[in-house]
Amino acid sequence: MRGIAKSMLTTLSAFTRRPVTREYPERHRPIPERDRAFPILLWDQGIDEPFCTGCHACERACPVECMTVLMKDNPRHTSQGGNSSRRKIIDKFWIDYGRCMRCNICVEVCNFDAIAMNNTWQGHELSVYDRSDLVMDLPQLLSQHRQGNLKEWVAE
Amino acid sequence: MNYDLFGLELNVWVDALIRVLLIVGFMTVSVMGLIYIERKILARFQRRLGPTRTGPMGLLQSLADALKLIGKEDLRPKSADPWTFEFAPYVVFIPVFLGFVIVPFLFGWQVRVIELGLLYFVATSSVNIVGWVMAGWGSDNRYAMIGGMRAAAQGISYELPLVLALLAVAMIASSLNLQEIVSAQGRVPFVVWQPLAFFIFFVAALAEMNRPPFDIPIGESEVVGGPFVEYSGFRWSVFFLAEYAALFILSAIGAAVFLGGWAWPLGEELGRGWQLILMSAKTGMLIFLVFWVRASVPRLRIDQLMGYSWKVLLPLALAQVLVNGAVLVYDWPKQVLLVTGVMGLLALFWVTERAVRQPRTRPAMTIAQSEAAS
Amino acid sequence: MVTPRALEHEFETQDLMINMGPQHPSTHGVFRMVLTIDGEVVRDVVPYVGYMHRGAEKLCETMDYRQGIGYMDRTEYLANFNAELSYVMAVEKLLDIDVPERAQWIRMILCELNRISSHFMFTGAFGTDVGVFGTAFTYSFIQREIVQDLFEEITGDRLMYAYFRPGGLAWEVTDNFVARVHEVLADMRQGVIDIDGLLTHNEIFVARTKGVGYISGQDAIDYGMSGPALRASGVDLDIRKAEPYLYYDQIDFDVPLGEHGDVYDRFVLRVEEIRQSIRIVEQCIERLQPGPIQPERMPRMLRTPPGEVYIRTEAPRGEYGIYLVSKGGNRPYRLKIRSACLSNLQALKHMTVGQYVADAVIVLGSIDIVLCEVDR
Structure with a gap:
């Protein structure tokens, strides 16, 4: 009986303590800057074009093959009369978020720091009714950083 | 024979009916209240919040559950x-x-x-x-x-x-x-x-x-x-x-x-x-x-x-x-x-x-x- | 207690077969067991595994060493760091590279914290199996969440960390790492007090678990059990002591042992292991020095020489071994995971037959299986 009394006192002490739950959709937990949601592409604000040159490094390194990359000649390269130093640039880019396993390898292999893991809540709240809606195309991948929504954290 | 309910003289059947309805009404309301209270109290023992969404402080949770259960298919x-x-x-x-x-x-x-x-x-x-x-x-x-x-x-x-x-x-x-x-x-x-x-x-x-x-x-x-x-x-x-x-x-x-x-x-x-x-x-x-x-x-x-x-x-x-x-x-x-x-x-x-x-x-x-x- | 007298059937009776799982609240995932019961007494148990088989071993053979790390997380989702550790240690041994000291200490801290969170998961799930309506579960999960918050700050993910790399770590820990670990440890101590107060001395809990699911030390060895389930039977085998890896030989900690080999001992032993892990982390934190976390000149693509290696580490559920065969090149020729849960699960029948139906549930819970690790 003493053991049961001790159990009941334990629960009573918990009764007086503050609940730990958060009312999620209204109140978000602050997420750390290193948080990894899904990979997105970064936007070179200085030249106003993506960092990504479409070099296929991430596509080859991806363990689950969730990426599709197509490159093209950069119309804004200096040789074409533009102000960009990138000879090639990304043409089309798809990432299937339904396949991605968020291993961070694409970020590590990128030579141009053009891809990063989303560290905002928008990157987590992606529920859709159709799986095909999880396949993100280039504008969707770029929009987050283009609007300046990302928190700064760049992995070594 | 007449029965006495709150000082009223009533026919036996009417009296019985009123009493039954009283019980049923009281029982349903008290049970819904109890379920809500239990969920709240149990949640506090477990350091949770309990129902909060339906109505102010989740007060209508039991009602919502009852409506849901009545609407469900009887398999x-x-x-x-x-x-x-x-x-x-x-x-x-x-x-x-x-x-x-x-x-x-x-x-x-x-x-x-x-x-x-x-x-x-x-x-x-x-x-x-x-x-x-x-x-x-x-x-x-x-x-x-x-x-x-x-x-x-x-x-x-x-x-x-x-x-x-x-x-x-x-x-x-x-x-x-x-x-x-x-x-x-x-x-x-x-x-x-x-x-x-x-x-x-x-x-x-x-x-x-x-x-x-x-x-x-x-x-x-x-x-x-x-x-x-x-x-x-x-x-x-x-x-x-x-x-x-x-x-x-x-x-x-x-x-x-x-x-x-x-x-x-x-x-x-x-x-x-x-x-x-x-x-x-x-x-x-x-x-x-x-x-x-x-x-x-x-x-x-x-x-x-x-x-x-x-x-x-x-x-x-x-x-x-x-x-x-x-x-x-x-x-x-x-x-x-x-x-x-x-x-x-x-x-x-x-x-x-x-x-x-x-x-x-x-x-x-x-x-x-x-x-x-x- | 059913006496032999009651077992002599006076009327003709029939054993009842009930199917538990794969969708049953207390089979801890998609595990199925078919119980043959005589009244409330279990006559026979036939476990069925394989519902979660995703071919993690074969998948790893098709990809290079770095890509495999993510799959190790997914085989053992409650003690990811321990699983990753076995894998990266196997690769390091093949490559014959030295890991910087700081990386090793951080690995130790993270592995022990992960052991704590895994054991908390056990106490919570076990409490539910025994029938505490959610209370043990929430108390445990509060602690587990705290550990996961720390892991998220460091690695960026709450569950699939993918943080260890052959040679060291993926990146440096946060600046306030030491202070945060101390905070987490303070919370863990409170959590152990809560769980201890709620369950360990509770008469009903003791009555339910003592003497249930008995297995002798010799039988446990014969079944190939390892980890807390083995030590509860009194066998002193902890790989951290027996074959120290990382820097466990420089750390002072005890290996708790059970005497009776029953469910109660397995529970108490795990609670005690949480305390020991807190002790280990405290010592590791003191010895943590600034320094590199990756060896200099790591090749960008890892290519191993031909050879084979077996590495075993003490994961929360027992011996987590990686057998790796390389024929050269950047991917393993063969990878085999020695799962502690699968071996421990072999003894289920031995421990369950003759018990009551309700005991079958808690015996299964006391083995603390992770179905992803069993089926891989």
């Missing part, structure tokens, strides 16, 4: 026994419903003042075991069947200590009428004179209601809901209604019989409004205790449950009845009751602790025995 397995399956919820529900008749809310405030109220209650409340077995058997599901059998074993075993504990009190009060039992307590409630009987009553009531630690028939982690496993929608909600109504009734009767009902132990006599609040507070205390126990203890095993009833609670309850009889016959002072009660309670605790400290037992069967048997 019946193809292989189930139609009559047994469909009538089981009502066989569980109606005895509980009948128990409301004798709940003494205030002096004179009872659906029907019955001279043998306690006997009536004890007799009706145990009928619902039949419903549990029907639900378990009729579902044609093995989990349900195990659950139904467990419910039968448990209900029968714990009926006896419950009855004996109530009997002990009825002996002291020299009445089975709940009004008179409450009045007989005066300033000092029976829990002081009969602590052992109160403890036995509380434990047996937990078992009667299939509340943890005695929720063996339902046992979510073992038989996944037991007899309820095949029920859905309205029929399932009827089981739920019965469970919480039983919780309310047993708590109210416990408050009346052991805690002095509407009597205020200190100072002067109170007005009727205060008496109602006092009665509700005492009932609420018992209900809170039930929730508190639910949050704190694991589930017993079926053999331990039976052993505890037959080897511990029943002998001690019988001893209490004997002591009470001796006190009544030889006109000993009331203090004897207090001393023996406390001693009995200590003996009960000691037996419980000793049972746990016993050397570890080996399994009921070894593999070799099992293979030889099959």
Whole structure:
């Protein structure tokens, strides 16, 4: 009986303590800057074009093959009369978020720091009714950083 | 013949109808309130928030659940026994419903003042075991069947200590009428004179209601809901209604019989409004205790449950009845009751602790025995 | 307790077969066991595994060493760091590279914290199996969440960390790492007090678990059990002591042992292991020095020489071994995971037969299986 009394006192002490739950959709937990949601592409604000040159490094390194990359000649390269130093640039880019396993390898292999893991809540709240809606195309991948929504954290 | 309800002279049928409607209305509202309160309190014990979304502070959660359950499809397995399956919820529900008749809310405030109220209650409340077995058997599901059998074993075993504990009190009060039992307590409630009987009553009531630690028939982690496993929608909600109504009734009767009902132990006599609040507070205390126990203890095993009833609670309850009889016959002072009660309670605790400290037992069967048997 | 007298059937009776799982609240995932019961007594148990088989071993053979790390997380989702550790240690041994000291200490801290969170997961799930309505579960999960918050701050993910790399760590820990670990440890101590107070001395809990699911030390060895389930039977085998890896030989800690080999001992032993892990982390934190976390000149693509290696580490559930065969090149020729859960699960029948149905549930819970690790 003493053991049961001790159990009941334990629960009573918990009764007086503050609940730990958060009312999620209204109140978000602050997420750390290193948080990894899904990979997105970064936007070179200085030249106003993506960092990504479409070099296929991430596509080859991806363990689950969730990426599709197509490159093209950069119309804004200096040789074409533009102000960009990138000879090639990304043409089309798809990432299937339904396949991605968020291993961070694409970020590590990128030579141009053009891809990063989303560290905002928008990157987590992606529920859709159709799986095909999880396949993100280039504008969707770029929009987050283009609007300046990302928190700064760049992995070594 | 005319009957008297709130001073009105009414036809017998009209009177009965009004009373039934009163019970049904009160029962439904109180059960929905209880479910909400339980979810909130249990959540706090577990450091959660509980329902918050439906209505202010989640107050409408029970209503939403009730509407959802009524709207759900009433499924019946193809292989189930139609009559047994469909009538089981009502066989569980109606005895509980009948128990409301004798709940003494205030002096004179009872659906029907019955001279043998306690006997009536004890007799009706145990009928619902039949419903549990029907639900378990009729579902044609093995989990349900195990659950139904467990419910039968448990209900029968714990009926006896419950009855004996109530009997002990009825002996002291020299009445089975709940009004008179409450009045007989005066300033000092029976829990002081009969602590052992109160403890036995509380434990047996937990078992009667299939509340943890005695929720063996339902046992979510073992038989996944037991007899309820095949029920859905309205029929399932009827089981739920019965469970919480039983919780309310047993708590109210416990408050009346052991805690002095509407009597205020200190100072002067109170007005009727205060008496109602006092009665509700005492009932609420018992209900809170039930929730508190639910949050704190694991589930017993079926053999331990039976052993505890037959080897511990029943002998001690019988001893209490004997002591009470001796006190009544030889006109000993009331203090004897207090001393023996406390001693009995200590003996009960000691037996419980000793049972746990016993050397570890080996399994009921070894593999070799099992293979030889099959 | 059913006496032999009751087993002599006076009427003709029939054993009942009930199917538990793969969708049953207390099979801890998609595990199925078919129980043959005589009344409430279990006569026979037939476990079925494989519902979660995703071919993690074969998948790893098709990808290079870095890509495999993510799959190790997914085999053992409650003790990811321990699983990753076995894998990266196997690769390091093949490559014959030295890991910087700081990386090793951080690995130790993270592995022990992960052991704490895994054991808390056990206490919570076990509490539910025994029938505490959610209370043990929430108390445990509060602690587990705190550990996960720390892991998220460091690695960026709450569950699939993918943080260890052959040679060291993926990146440096956060600046306030030491202070945060101390905070987490303070919470863990409170959590152990809560769980201890709620369950360990509770008479009903003790009555339910003592003497249930008995297995002798010799039988446990014969079944190939490891980890807490083995030590509860009194066998002193902890790989951290027996074959120290990382820097466990420089750390002072005890290996708790059970005496009776029953479910209660397995529970108490795990609670005690939480305390020991807290002790280990405290010592590791003191010895943590600034320094590199990756060896200099790591090749960008890891290419191993031909060879084979077996590495075993003490994961929370027992011996987590990686057998790695390389024929050269950048991917393993063969990878085999020695799962502690699968071996421990072998003893289920031995421990369950003759017990009650309710005990079958808690015996399964006391083995503390992770179905992803069993089926891989």
